[in-house]
Amino acid sequence: MMDNQQYKKELQSYLLNIHTQTSEISKTLEDQNCCILGEMEKLLELVVGAQSIASSFYLKSYLSPFTDEYSTLSNAAFRLSEKRHGGLIIVERKDSVAKFIHNGIQVNAKISVPLIETIFYPGNPLHDGALYIKSDLIISAANILPLTETSYIGRKLGTRHRAAIGLSEKTDALIIIISEETGRISFALNGKIFVIHI
Numbered sequence: 001m002m003d004n005q006q007y008k009k010e011l012q013s014y015l016l017n018i019h020t021q022t023s024e025i026s027k028t029l030e031d032q033n034c035c036i037l038g039e040m041e042k043l044l045e046l047v048v049g050a051q052s053i054a055s056s057f058y059l060k061s062y063l064s065p066f067t068d069e070y071s072t073l074s075n076a077a078f079r080l081s082e083k084r085h086g087g088l089i090i091v092e093r094k095d096s097v098a099k100f101i102h103n104g105i106q107v108n109a110k111i112s113v114p115l116i117e118t119i120f121y122p123g124n125p126l127h128d129g130a131l132y133i134k135s136d137l138i139i140s141a142a143n144i145l146p147l148t149e150t151s152y153i154g155r156k157l158g159t160r161h162r163a164a165i166g167l168s169e170k171t172d173a174l175i176i177i178i179s180e181e182t183g184r185i186s187f188a189l190n191g192k193i194f195v196i197h198i
Helices: 004-029 037-063 070-083 113-119 159-170
Strands: 087-091 105-110 130-134 137-143 174-178 185-189 192-197
Touching: 004 037, 037 070, 037 174, 037 185, 037 192, 070 087, 070 113, 070 174, 070 185, 087 159, 105 113, 113 137, 159 174, 159 185, 159 192
Parallel strands: 087 130
Antiparallel strands: 087 174, 105 137, 130 137, 174 185, 185 192
């Protein structure tokens, strides 16, 4: 796992490359006979890379004071994403989430990638609902969360995303969302969604 300085250095490198690529595209546009689609694809790859580095940095920053297993959680999210298995993972921070979540099944187990993958395996009775993590333990699974009542113009949000935003509006918890439709990983914090992986 990279330290903060390594994250920042790598992100600066991506941003410099994005700036260089953007300048080259602008110059190419002056020649009306040139097609810039190939250059735009390279630019998109750089932006996605920068986004991945930045989101990993912030995810670590937001989680590391509250769980030593932030790297395990990140790995589990990426494994679920690769398989297109949906998931919703609450990480309690300072505020207790207990009074806002309902009907969870007690797990009380150490956080591990195989256990998280098993819980969110399609068809498993616990795969619908959210996993509740406090410190380095999975407290419960199949938790029901409050849905946000905020409407997002131009964005269609699924139940997992609305539930994650809803809980993040009421507590300082960080909620990781894995979309089963797209494999996209994002997290909700303070009523907002941040994309980690497209």
